[in-house]
Amino acid sequence: MSTPAGIVSGRRKLRLGVLTAAVTTVLTLLCCVGGAGAFLLTELGGDEKGKLTAALACDPAYQVDLTREMPRFSEYGDGQLRNAAIIIKVGQDLNLPARGWVIALATAMQESALRNLANSTVPASLALPHEGVGSDHDSLGLFQQRPGWGSVQQRMTPSYAARKFYEKMLEVPNWQQRPLTVVAQRVQRSAFPDAYAKHEDLAGRIVNALAGGAARTVEIADKAVCDAAAGARIAASGWTAPIAGGVGSGFRTNERPGHNGVDIAAAKETPIHAAAAGRVLVARCDPDHSGRRDCNRDGWSGKGGCGWFVDILHAGGYITRYCHMVRRPHVVPGQSVEAGQEIGLAGSSGDSSGPHLHFEVHVDADRSPRGAINPVPFMRERGAPLGGTT
Structure with missing residues (x-):
């Protein structure tokens, strides 16, 4: 999955948004x-x-x-x-x-x-x-x-x-x-x-x-x-997992260092929920490597682009991204959404080899790769762990 075209870099700050790898390993065992x-x-x-x-x-x-x-x-x-x-x-x-x-x-x-x-x-x-x-x-x-x-x-x-x-x-x-x-x-x-x-x-x-x-x-x-917030369930923090399903391809792995989010397995047409209340920044078809906006059919590995995708700005300058929707999102730019609100349906548009949700979290209101953090510990810390069930 490639980064959406036309993203402008935001300010770079010193961030403490994620734990070190060693601490994360320990915390995984200490829910x-x-x-x-x-x-x-x-x-x-x-x-x-x-x-x-x-x-x-x-x-x-x-x-x-x-x-x-x-x-x-x-x-x-x-x-x-x-x-x-x-x-x-x-x-x-x-x-x-x-x-x-x-x-x-x-x-x-x-x-x-x-x-x-x-x-x-x-x-x-x-x-x-x-x-x-x-x-x-x-x-x-x-x-x-x-x-x-x-x-x-x-x-x-x-x-x-x-x-x-x-x-x-x-x-x-x-x-x-x-x-x-x-x-x-x-x-x-x-x-x-x-x-x-x-x-x-x-x-x-x-x-x-x-x-x-x-x-x-x-x-x-x-x-x-x-740690059970998913779908219509909202944690006290105000966050919920956007979709049920196991996490497959991880954040910036050795095999995919440019993978700025995680992939969550999901069947086609599975509802995708806003992870927190916020305002929609982007809801559109992302161009592929050839510059075409061709999202109304299944994509393939190497095609490029997020397919149909949505970016939402949340309190604290966090941005969440939802890629590869099966068709045009249910929301439009500028729209306010509530936590858990259905924003679209899972699919395989864009650079995708099968139905799933590609999910990203960014900090400092920075939509570029520089703003991306690992969403797994971020969501776990808010009581909405990825890979749970509804």
């Missing part, structure tokens, strides 16, 4: 090692530690401990992470699925940077403990709640503020299936409704670090199950 495993890597920096924690532990029964030493993330300090722990703990006390914790956490990250903010209208006589002064004159606390949400003292109490957020979140129809930014906006009514999405990935990693890998869980028959 779910229990809650204690989530806190074995306390000396690592924030981003590295968050990713490794997600890969090492998945314990749906793990309960947040508000008294323990907080893990370290470069983006937030100890006090902010303790506020994050309170938000998660309230969600656990309410018996809410972990997807709700991720939504609440990302919302508070946007509203207050996880700080319990006062404002200039709070009477000095109240002497309320706070961690800064917000810019909105009548909004308070972790979620910047206005007077209708409760008294000053209540809104400045993190557990109260989190509970009120969850109560409003539960009133949003189908909140577990809808994009995070849609749910958060229905609760908050923000002037910047798209801003919540940028926090989703980090919110998931913090939930993993504080709650035993909970962002990797999916609700099945009202029970949290690790």
Whole structure:
């Protein structure tokens, strides 16, 4: 499978998107090692530690401990992470699925940077403990709640503020299936409704670090199950496997060093699902080596091109690519899609010797080969391992 024609290189950054080969080998054997495993890597920096924690532990029964030493993330300090722990703990006390914790956490990250903010209208006589002064004159606390949400003292109490957020979140129809930014906006009514999405990935990693890998869980028959997000099942992280089937040809193997994704076996006409909520960037027939757009028939090895393919941009600058569809995709450029939404059907168009899905993940919003990372560990860390079943 060749890279789609006309792709322009994006910015190159130092990336820590994948684990080293040696660590990956070990992690393959350690899918779910229990809650204690989530806190074995306390000396690592924030981003590295968050990713490794997600890969090492998945314990749906793990309960947040508000008294323990907080893990370290470069983006937030100890006090902010303790506020994050309170938000998660309230969600656990309410018996809410972990997807709700991720939504609440990302919302508070946007509203207050996880700080319990006062404002200039709070009477000095109240002497309320706070961690800064917000810019909105009548909004308070972790979620910047206005007077209708409760008294000053209540809104400045993190557990109260989190509970009120969850109560409003539960009133949003189908909140577990809808994009995070849609749910958060229905609760908050923000002037910047798209801003919540940028926090989703980090919110998931913090939930993993504080709650035993909970962002990797999916609700099945009202029970949290690790690493089972596929098809209509969406992990708490917001991700799902795009298709069921075993992974065949791998990422940049010795035999195929230019293979920038993985091939997942699938029969013709098998539905392909968006791996996460996002916006469609590309949905078209990719030219073959001769420059022809010839996708309405089966291709062959060496023909060139992705055939009918789709690129989707997700929160955090991630891009997913889906190649070799049997016919024109179900989506169009600019369209917003939800996680798990059917975007096309598996086929064998383009540079393909048989029906399958070629699946790629790119970082830094870079559609070129420079942006490609191995999708196998990436999806496993989000509770949506490739090669699972629906």
